[in-house]
Amino acid sequence: MASATQSDQMDRLVYIDRPALLLARVGRITERRFAEELKATGMKAAHVGILINLRELGPVSQQSLGELLHIDPSNLVALLNVLEEEGLATRRRDPTDRRRHIVEISERGFERIEQAETPIERIEDELLARLSPEDREQLRALLARILEAASPEDLEEDAVVPELN
Amino acid sequence: MVESSAFLLARLGRVASRQLTDELLGTGLKPTEASILIMLRDLGPMSQQALGERLHVDPSNLVAFLNALEGEGLLVRKRDPSDRRRHIVEITQQGIKRAPGCDECVVAIEDQLLAGLSAEDREHLHRMLAHVIETMALEESSSDGDGDFD
Numbered sequence: 475m476a477s478a479t480q481s482d483q484m485d486r487l488v489y490i491d492r493p494a495l496l497l498a499r500v501g502r503i504t505e506r507r508f509a510e511e512l513k514a515t516g517m518k519a520a521h522v523g524i525l526i527n528l529r530e531l532g533p534v535s536q537q538s539l540g541e542l543l544h545i546d547p548s549n550l551v552a553l554l555n556v557l558e559e560e561g562l563a564t565r566r567r568d569p570t571d572r573r574r575h576i577v578e579i580s581e582r583g584f585e586r587i588e589q590a591e592t593p594i595e596r597i598e599d600e601l602l603a604r605l606s607p608e609d610r611e612q613l614r615a616l617l618a619r620i621l622e623a624a625s626p627e628d629l630e631e632d633a634v635v636p637e638l639n
Numbered sequence: 640m641v642e643s644s645a646f647l648l649a650r651l652g653r654v655a656s657r658q659l660t661d662e663l664l665g666t667g668l669k670p671t672e673a674s675i676l677i678m679l680r681d682l683g684p685m686s687q688q689a690l691g692e693r694l695h696v697d698p699s700n701l702v703a704f705l706n707a708l709e710g711e712g713l714l715v716r717k718r719d720p721s722d723r724r725r726h727i728v729e730i731t732q733q734g735i736k737r738a739p740g741c742d743e744c745v746v747a748i749e750d751q752l753l754a755g756l757s758a759e760d761r762e763h764l765h766r767m768l769a770h771v772i773e774t775m776a777l778e779e780s781s782s783d784g785d786g787d788f789d
Contacts, residue, residue, distance in 0.1 A: 488681035489742050490693075493761060494655055494749035495674060496768040499695050501652005503775045504645055523646045598645045604770040610644065613767045616760060617647035623755040624654055 504601060511593035515586060520553055521562075522594065525587045528563060528579040535568065536575040544621050562586055648771075655752060662744040666737065671696055671704050673741035676713060679730035680738045686719065687726040692776065713737055 489495070508519040515522070527543060528534070534542075540550045554577060557563040562583035568574035579587075602610050659670045666673065674694055679685070685693075691701040705728065708714045713734035719725035730738070753761055 489745055490674065490678045490681050491765075491769065492745055492749060493765045493768060494659070494745055494752060495677075496765065496772055497648075497752070498652050498655040498659060498670065500648050500768055500771050500775070501650070501655060503695050503772075504649040504652060508645070508649060519646060519649055594643065594645060598643050601645055601648065601771050601775065603774045605767060609767055609770075612763060614644045614647065616756065616764050616767075617644060617651055619755055620651055620752055621647060621654075624651075624752070 500601075504597065507597045507600065511597055512590060515590045515593070517586065517590060521557055522587065522590045524553055524557065525562060525579055525583050525590075528577060529584065529587055533576050533578040536565070536577050539577055544624065557583070651752075655748065658748040658751065659744060662748050663741065666740045666744065668737070668741065669704070671700075672708055673744065675704060675708060675728075676730060676734050676738045677741055677745070679714060679728060680735055684727050684729040687716070687728055690728055695775070708734070 505519065512518065512522065517525075524539070524543070524545075527539065531539070531542075536550065536554070537547075539545075540547050543550075545553070554563060554565060558565055560582075562580055564578050564580055565575045566578075568576050602613070605613060656670055659673070663670060663673055668676070671694065675690065678690065678693060682693075687701065687705070688698075690696075691698055694701075696704070705714065705716065709716060711733075712731060714728055714730050716726045716728050719727050753764070756764065
C-alpha cells in the first residue's frame with residue numbers, strides 16, 4: 475500500500491529530497507524565522523496563529539476553535555491560558571450552555587496582532603518568493619489538506635508552547 | 640481556517656519531525672542524524688559546511704550530531720587535503736548499511752502524512768517545497784540562525 479500511490483518520478487528521488495524531509499526542513503527554517511521576527515512581540519507563532527483566527531472569527535466556542543485549527547484540546551487549553559494571562563484573549567462560560575467556553579480576542583489582543591502582522595508578511599514573502607500567485611494558493615491548499623488529514627495523535631503535543639517569552 | 644502558508648509549514652514541519660522521531664526509534668537515530676546519513680550516502684562525501692547548509696543545521700549543533708555518528712562508526716571526518724582548515728565528512732560501510740532503515744522510516748511517515756494526496760499533488764507539493772528550500776538557502780547563506788532540529 476505504501477508505494478501504490480507513488481509515481482515513478484517520486485521513486486527516483488534521492489531520499490534526502492523526499493517531500494517528508496523537505497517539509498521537516500522547511501518547517502524548521504520557518505520556525506526559526508518566526509522566532510527571530512516575533513521576538514519583539516513577545517509571542518510565539520502558535521499564539522499569533524490563534525489570535526489571528528480569533529480576530530477573523532469573532533467570539534467562538536473553545537471546541538470549534540480547536541476543531542478549526544486542528545489543535546488538540548489540551549494543547550489549546552495551554553495556549554489559551556497564556557493568552558488569557560497576558561490579557562490578549564478572554565474566556566467566559568456560554569450563557570446558553572454552561573459547560574461550554576466562549577473565547578474572544580481582547581482590545582489588547584487586537585493591538586498585539588497588529589505588531590505581528592508585518593513580520594509575518596515578511597516571512598511569508600521570503601518563503602514563497604519564487605512561487606507564482608497560483609502556486610502560492612495551491613501550496614496553502616495542499617498544506618491545509620495535509621493538516622486536516624493528520625490524525626489527532628499526530629497533532630498531540632503540536633503547538634505546545636508553555637509560555638510567552 | 641485563516642492560517643497562512645508560513646503557519647502551516649511551521650506546524651506540519653513539527654508534525655513531520657515528530658513522526659520521524661517516533662518512526663526512527665528502532666534505529667537508534669535522531670531525525671537529523673538519519674538525514675545526515677541519507678545525504679552522505681545519496682550525494683557522496685562533502686565538507687562539514689556544505690552538509691550544514693544543505694540540511695539547515697547550524698554549525699554547533701551539526702558538530703554534536705557528527706560526533707555521535709562518528710562515535711558509532713557510521714561516518715568519518717577527514718581534513719580536506721586542499722584546505723587543511725576544512726573537514727570532509729564521509730559515510731562508512733557501516734553507515735551505508737544503516738541508511739536503508741532510515742529510508743524506510745522516511746517513506747513510512749511520508750505515506751502517512753501525504754495519504755490524502757494524489758501522485759500529481761505530491762509532485763506539485765514536492766516541486767513547491769524545493770523552490771522554498773532553495774530560496775531560503777540563499778537567504779541563510781548571508782545570515783546564520785540558531786534553530787535546532789530535534
